[in-house]
Amino acid sequence: MFQLEDDSSGSELRTDLEGVKEFIVNFMDYKKKRLAMVSSENHTSKLLRASYCLGLSDQYCSRLPQNKDLINQLTFSNVSPLDNLNEMARELTMSTFNAEDCDIRLLSGLSGLNVLLSSLLDENDVLFRMSDGHGGHLSTAPISRRLNINSHDMVLGEDYRLDMEHFAQLYRSVKPKVVFLDSSYVLFPYPVTQIREIVGPDTLIVYDASHIIAFVAGGLFQSPFDEGVDIIHATTHKTLWGPQKSMILFKHKGIISEKVQKNIEDLVSNTHLHHIFALYLALLEFKHFGAEYAKTLISDARYLAEKLESYGLNVVAGKYGYTESNQVWLDFGPKDEAIKQFKKLESLNISTNLICIPRGDWGLRLALNGITRSGAPEERLDELARIFGDLFFDRKDIKILQEEVQILKSNLGEPKYSFDDSLLGQELIDLLTTLE
Numbered sequence: 001m002f003q004l005e006d007d008s009s010g011s012e013l014r015t016d017l018e019g020v021k022e023f024i025v026n027f028m029d030y031k032k033k034r035l036a037m038v039s040s041e042n043h044t045s046k047l048l049r050a051s052y053c054l055g056l057s058d059q060y061c062s063r064l065p066q067n068k069d070l071i072n073q074l075t076f077s078n079v080s081p082l083d084n085l086n087e088m089a090r091e092l093t094m095s096t097f098n099a100e101d102c103d104i105r106l107l108s109g110l111s112g113l114n115v116l117l118s119s120l121l122d123e124n125d126v127l128f129r130m131s132d133g134h135g136g137h138l139s140t141a142p143i144s145r146r147l148n149i150n151s152h153d154m155v156l157g158e159d160y161r162l163d164m165e166h167f168a169q170l171y172r173s174v175k176p177k178v179v180f181l182d183s184s185y186v187l188f189p190y191p192v193t194q195i196r197e198i199v200g201p202d203t204l205i206v207y208d209a210s211h212i213i214a215f216v217a218g219g220l221f222q223s224p225f226d227e228g229v230d231i232i233h234a235t236t237h238k239t240l241w242g243p244q245k246s247m248i249l250f251k252h253k254g255i256i257s258e259k260v261q262k263n264i265e266d267l268v269s270n271t272h273l274h275h276i277f278a279l280y281l282a283l284l285e286f287k288h289f290g291a292e293y294a295k296t297l298i299s300d301a302r303y304l305a306e307k308l309e310s311y312g313l314n315v316v317a318g319k320y321g322y323t324e325s326n327q328v329w330l331d332f333g334p335k336d337e338a339i340k341q342f343k344k345l346e347s348l349n350i351s352t353n354l355i356c357i358p359r360g361d362w363g364l365r366l367a368l369n370g371i372t373r374s375g376a377p378e379e380r381l382d383e384l385a386r387i388f389g390d391l392f393f394d395r396k397d398i399k400i401l402q403e404e405v406q407i408l409k410s411n412l413g414e415p416k417y418s419f420d421d422s423l424l425g426q427e428l429i430d431l432l433t434t435l436e
């Protein structure tokens with residue numbers, strides 16, 4: 001065996017590897033301590049993480065084009081087990097979301113956003129999307145500008161739902177080709193049925209369900225396709241516990257789904273199969289455990305909101321039941337105060353998002369994705385709310401609170417709602433992690 005000690009460049013090699021080890025150890029320590037309350041993140045199962053050991057990422061997978069004219073001077077082999085995986089994952093995606101067609105090749109939400117805007121709109125076409133200040137994705141406007149799309153903002157009303165009066169007024173002045181519900185701030189469902197009634201059958205309604213996609217899969221929150229949406233776009237790593245990637249779901253297979261997928265073909269040469277396999281596993285986990293998780297996630301968010309309010313915090317939308325999603329928003333008033341509280345939480349290793357709450361105040365967006373996935377009982381949420389109260393009102397020494405967060409975090413443990421604890425699941429993890 002190769003001995004580091006005997007090698008003439010040993011000391012440099014050793015230094016390099018010790019640097020790698022240091023990074024790994026530091027990251028593991030950070031992950032162990034960090035309590036993520038971030039709406040864009042989740043806690044993947046051991047099986048999903050082990051799936052990356054299979055080495056699917058060592059291999060290229062580019063499909064032989066259907067059209068012979070597109071066969072060029074460089075054609076890769078199309079190996080059938082890989083094709084099977086692609087089809088299996090596509091089938092499971094379509095059946096989970098009741099979609100007639102889908103595309104699961106794109107590697108991030110932003111690539112999905114880019115592909116959709118450039119496929120569905122031409123120069124000077126009119127787009128309605130959420131205003132940045134009301135949760136619209138911060139990249140929609142810059143992408144639209146690059147594509148010379150004529151973009152108009154929709155806004156939330158005082159009840160944190162889409163302001164339909166504003167929408168109807170906007171619609172009277174200009175007719176959109178696409179209505180894009182692209183929000184990252186989501187407490188309540190969109191009034192999709194009302195939007196469809198106003199815009200009629202020819203306008204495309206595209207719903208970016210990244211933050212609530214687990215609820216759509218679990219039959220909760222709202223049912224975008226049934227209410228009138230044509231295309232659902234979602235990242236697969238927020239309320240869904242998959243790998244970081246994107247999926248586009250089409251209500252109907254037809255000209256639009258073909259056009260979008262043709263564009264994706266121009267942009268993706270090699271399908272990253274390790275992500276496809278991980279998505280397949282995530283959806284399988286969801287098939288067996290997802291409905292219960294999704295239901296618990298919503299009730300956990302509401303429970304935490306109530307508890308936070310009982311400890312004196314200003315929770316947004318109390319009048320409307322706080323939330324119907326995974327998110328809870330805290331209002332701290334001025335920006336400086338919100339930044340101060342955000343940093344105090346960071347010092348306890350609790351990660352959240354600092355946000356400008358629609359119509360002025362600043363605060364925090366909390367989310368329960370990872371905590372619910374850990375199977376946390378309500379008493380953990382009680383503890384968490386109490387820690388928030390003690391921190392924000394300076395009722396306890398920061399060192400004591402840091403220790404309390406560490407105990408709470410260690411009590412949360414590994415993901416539940418997965419195959420990890422079953423004999424068969426363990427067998428698969430062993431198989432993957434002991435591969436030659």
Ligand SMILES: Cc1ncc(COP(=O)(O)O)c(C=O)c1O
Pocket residue numbers: 040107108109110111113137182183184208209210211235244245
């Ligand atoms: C609604 C929404 N769409 C798209 C994205 C982009 O996803 P990604 O970060 O994978 O590019 C985000 C990111 O947080 C998002 O909130």
